[in-house]
Amino acid sequence: MIELQKKVRVRFAPSPTGYLHIGGLRTALYNYLFARKNAGVFALRVEDTDQKRFVEGAVENLIEALEQMGLTWDEGVYPENFKFKISNFKLNKSVTYPGIVEIGELGPYVQSERLELYKKYAEQLVADGKAYYCFCEPVRLEQMREKQQQEKLPPMYDRYCLANLKVEEINQKLQAQCPAVIRLKVPKTETIEFQDLVRGQVSFNTDNLDDQVLFKSDGFPTYHLANVVDDHLMEITHVIRGEEWLPSTPKHILLYRAFGWEIPTFAHIPLLLNADKSKLSKRQGDVAVEDYLKKGYLKEAVLNFVAMLGWNPGEGSVQEIFSLEELIAQFDLKKVHKAGAVFDLKKLDWLNSQYLKKMSVEDLYLAVKPFLEEKEFYQTWSSAHKIWSEAEKAEYLKKVLTIEQDRLANLSQVGAENEFFFKELAYDKSLLYWKEMSVEQLRESLQKSQAVLSQLNEQQWTQELIEQQLLAAAGNNRGELLWPLRACLTGAQKSPSPFDCAWVLGKEEVLKRISIALGKI
RNA sequence: GGCGCUAUCGUCUAGUGGCUAGGACGCCAGGUUCUCAUCCUGGUAACAGGAGUCCGAUUCUCCUUAGCGCUACCA
Numbered sequence: 001m002i003e004l005q006k007k008v009r010v011r012f013a014p015s016p017t018g019y020l021h022i023g024g025l026r027t028a029l030y031n032y033l034f035a036r037k038n039a040g041v042f043a044l045r046v047e048d049t050d051q052k053r054f055v056e057g058a059v060e061n062l063i064e065a066l067e068q069m070g071l072t073w074d075e076g077v078y079p080e081n082f083k084f085k086i087s088n089f090k091l092n093k094s095v096t097y098p099g100i101v102e103i104g105e106l107g108p109y110v111q112s113e114r115l116e117l118y119k120k121y122a123e124q125l126v127a128d129g130k131a132y133y134c135f136c137e138p139v140r141l142e143q144m145r146e147k148q149q150q151e152k153l154p155p156m157y158d159r160y161c162l163a164n165l166k167v168e169e170i171n172q173k174l175q176a177q178c179p180a181v182i183r184l185k186v187p188k189t190e191t192i193e194f195q196d197l198v199r200g201q202v203s204f205n206t207d208n209l210d211d212q213v214l215f216k217s218d219g220f221p222t223y224h225l226a227n228v229v230d231d232h233l234m235e236i237t238h239v240i241r242g243e244e245w246l247p248s249t250p251k252h253i254l255l256y257r258a259f260g261w262e263i264p265t266f267a268h269i270p271l272l273l274n275a276d277k278s279k280l281s282k283r284q285g286d287v288a289v290e291d292y293l294k295k296g297y298l299k300e301a302v303l304n305f306v307a308m309l310g311w312n313p314g315e316g317s318v319q320e321i322f323s324l325e326e327l328i329a330q331f332d333l334k335k336v337h338k339a340g341a342v343f344d345l346k347k348l349d350w351l352n353s354q355y356l357k358k359m360s361v362e363d364l365y366l367a368v369k370p371f372l373e374e375k376e377f378y379q380t381w382s383s384a385h386k387i388w389s390e391a392e393k394a395e396y397l398k399k400v401l402t403i404e405q406d407r408l409a410n411l412s413q414v415g416a417e418n419e420f421f422f423k424e425l426a427y428d429k430s431l432l433y434w435k436e437m438s439v440e441q442l443r444e445s446l447q448k449s450q451a452v453l454s455q456l457n458e459q460q461w462t463q464e465l466i467e468q469q470l471l472a473a474a475g476n477n478r479g480e481l482l483w484p485l486r487a488c489l490t491g492a493q494k495s496p497s498p499f500d501c502a503w504v505l506g507k508e509e510v511l512k513r514i515s516i517a518l519g520k521i
Numbered sequence: 522g523g524c525g526c527u528a529u530c531g532u533c534u535a536g537u538g539g540c541u542a543g544g545a546c547g548c549c550a551g552g553u554u555c556u557c558a559u560c561c562u563g564g565u566a567a568c569a570g571g572a573g574u575c576c577g578a579u580u581c582u583c584c585u586u587a588g589c590g591c592u593a594c595c596a
Contacts, residue, residue: 013596014596015595015596017595017596047596049595049596050595050596052595053595053596134594138593138594141593141594145593149522152522152523153522153523154522154523154524154592155522155523155592155593156592179594181594183594199526199527202525202526203525204524204525205524207524208523208524208525208592209524210592210593213593213594215594216594217594218594220594222593222594222595222596223595223596227596242590243526243527243589243590243591244590244591244596245590245591245596246525246526246590246591247524247525247526247590247591247592248591248592268526270526270527271589271590273588273589275531275532277588277589278588278589279589279590305533308533308534308545309533310533312533312534312535314534314535314536315535315536316535316536316543316544317534317535317544318535318543318544318545320533320544320545320546337527337534338526338527338528339526339527339528339588339589340526340527340588340589340590341532341533341534342531342532342533343532343533344531344532344533344546344547346532346546346547347532347533347545347546347547348546349546350545350546350547351546353559357559404558405559406558406559406560407557407558407559408558417557417558434555435555474555477555478554478555479555479556480555481555482555482556483555483556484555485555486555486556487555487556490556492556492557493556493557494556494557494558495556495557495558496556496557496558497554497555497556497557498555498556
């Protein structure tokens with residue numbers, strides 16, 4: 001008999017702690033790739049069970065970042081005005097988060113909206129003898145742990161409430177509304193084994209497992225309970241998450257067993273690391289996806305980069321550039337690495353520049369504009385050119401981009417090294433001299449450029465003709481002609497070629513800058 | 522401390538019981554060039570250590586070491 005393959009369902013379930021972490025992005029991406037590759041469902045769930053860590057706007061932020069990165073999901077939470085298409089499910093407004101809607105049959109997809117559910121399941125566990133109430137106060141727990149540490153014992157709950165409380169006492173305390181938590185009764189000396197899709201067989205002994213709190217005294221579940229309950233109810237088949245969850249997986253398996261539920265397949269993906277190999281953190285650079293977008297990295301490059309951190313198609317592949325479609329086609333969880341990967345910006349820069357080079361000038365212009373508009377030199381230029389129409393300005397900027405495209409590592413660099421396109425730079429006349437040339441030679445050189453360039457009319461003002469005419473005039477002494485010209489056009493030690501600069505600046509401006517130079521010497 | 526995971530150039534990685542251990546980024550050198558960048562060519566650089574299995578281990582096993590993660594009424 002052929003066993004029917006269950007439809008693949010995965011989820012990305014971040015906690016709204018402020019922004020989308022770059023490591024979270026990779027987890028989301030691997031889930032997305034796995035779902036798309038297997039024609040499965042990718043759901044987005046919000047794990048907001050920690051009231052203390054609530055951050056205003058975090059959920060909205062998270063979703064927006066994911067959407068900006070171009071990852072789409074089929075179920076769960078969405079921004080109210082989401083742009084991509086999803087299947088036709090019922091749509092509910094989130095009660096907790098304004099501007100957020102929930103779509104799907106298995107919701108709500110916000111954990112704080114499922115509190116009754118967790119309570120029910122936790123109480124069921126108590127009724128079945130798989131979990132128990134605990135009324136211990138934090139102070140006692142702390143003292144207990146301290147003592148255990150001093151005695152070099154692993155800090156674990158001593159089961160005081162399980163051992164000493166009678167049913168009547170428990171009920172009495174509950175009646176009196178004493179703060180209570182529900183703890184999982186972890187069986188002793190048992191070995192929990194499971195097959196991890198990236199790590200192979202992993203095993204833990206339950207003796208090292210604490211009686212995990214499942215339900216907190218504030219009425220919220222802990223991650224462990226909420227995660228297991230939701231993954232089951234939402235019919236998740238594959239749990240793809242960060243390696244930091246590996247040690248708590250046996251607790252989750254114990255929970256599935258206690259409920260009598262089918263255990264999903266686990267895949268714990270390697271951590272993203274700082275240069276010093278510690279878990280990627282804010283302290284050592286930007287970790288928010290939005291930071292990279294703000295710096296002018298393209299989403300395609302970030303996705304490509306992050307995908308290759310811990311995964312590679314293997315089999316001798318030398319491909320470095322992958323579109324999202326190619327990633328989907330080639331992705332395989334079995335090819336995911338076990339060891340953590342250092343997040344190295346140098347390679348991101350290179351990747352980004354590769355993507356930048358492939359863009360059309362039109363697309364580049366569109367992408368660059370928001371960055372440019374924040375630059376002071378651009379604003380000044382823009383207001384100094386009020387008579388220019390928007391189209392004329394766009395035309396000029398596209399010329400600048402034509403020249404800069406191959407020199408860019410990210411979008412925010414546009415114009416940064418080439419402000420002379422937007423204003424005359426002050427420079428010392430000594431910059432104009434090519435090697436050991438004399439004042440006379442310099443004057444001659446500039447006059448020659450002046451003569452050559454004034455001969456060209458507006459129609460002839462093309463990159464090709466400018467270069468051709470100038471080179472013809474220069475003969476074998478290119479430096480003598482080109483260096484002074486370039487220097488006076490740019491006022492800079494280094495820049496694109498004088499041909500390119502002249503072409504962008506336009507005849508009028510070029511002749512103006514040449515005469516300014518002549519006036520200086 | 523306990524438990525767990527991991528280990529190929531500086532970084533991302535390919536790879537195999539027998540190879541000159543491959544690619545990419547970076548770096549260095551050369552070429553193109555008026556400068557810088559791009560681009561092209563070349564170079565530098567790695568199987569953590571020790572046992573065992575085997576005719577033969579980077580590859581399989583064990584130990585050591587190192588790194589990291591977890592060890593909360595955080596996720």
